[in-house]
Amino acid sequence: MTQSQVTTSKDTSPAHRADWIEAIAFDADGLVPAIAQDAESGRVLMFAWMNREAVEKTVKLGEAVYFSRSRQKLWHKGEQSGHTQTLREIRLDCDGDVLLLSIEQRGGIACHTGRESCFYRRLEGGRWQVTDEVKKSPGAIYGDR
């Protein structure tokens, strides 16, 4: 993992803004998949979607902002849990239709189940075996609602 900071543009003119965001090929729903990877360990922590506004806010804030398909609105990761994701760098794939975020995961918990990574199940012997412990219970993270 490189240690370089994401350079957020100080020039907010539409023409300049367009330079990089226009290279992103959003799908028919206006979304692009985003993979969040821990900047230090390299572990893939989660996968979510972004719309154009989410991408812009992510780069501007320097924290991951996704688009919740279930709630159909922007979702500033950690807004409830405190488990924000500080953006270290953002990459675009060859087809321009997938983003890869290198992030610092606050609290060391990305998953709503209270685990470090959402990918806590591994296929072993024809079963999905849970490999990760719950670091903090969802009740403790979100409050019992």
Place this chain on the structure above:
Amino acid sequence: MTQSQVTTSKDTSPAHRADWIEAIAFDADGLVPAIAQDAESGRVLMFAWMNREAVEKTVKLGEAVYFSRSRQKLWHKGEQSGHTQTLREIRLDCDGDVLLLSIEQRGGIACHTGRESCFYRRLEGGRWQVTDEVKKSPGAIYGDR
């Protein structure tokens, strides 16, 4: 990264097969996103889609088989380029709708542009800067067609 082998099921009865594949939540198009990560370096190499058959073949073969949305057919990665991906492990996320593959990338090239990773562009100063060299030209990989 763990070094454990993927245990492919020897019991091919439908009931047993269903145990793990039924846990995968395919989308309305019958697809699930799949992230391929280098088992050694931890680098995210590519992102693609799988249908049910692709997932089954991947686990059975021990090599990544995707579903090409553009060609609407199974795509055994490396079938043309030789850049196959040996499956080390496969993980499922909390919602059951994203797969994470830990793979050994043959030839060290996952991208059709001849680069190690499809994520070879990083946002720097409001531009997507290419960070990776082409290790082998597409012409040399696929033959000039």
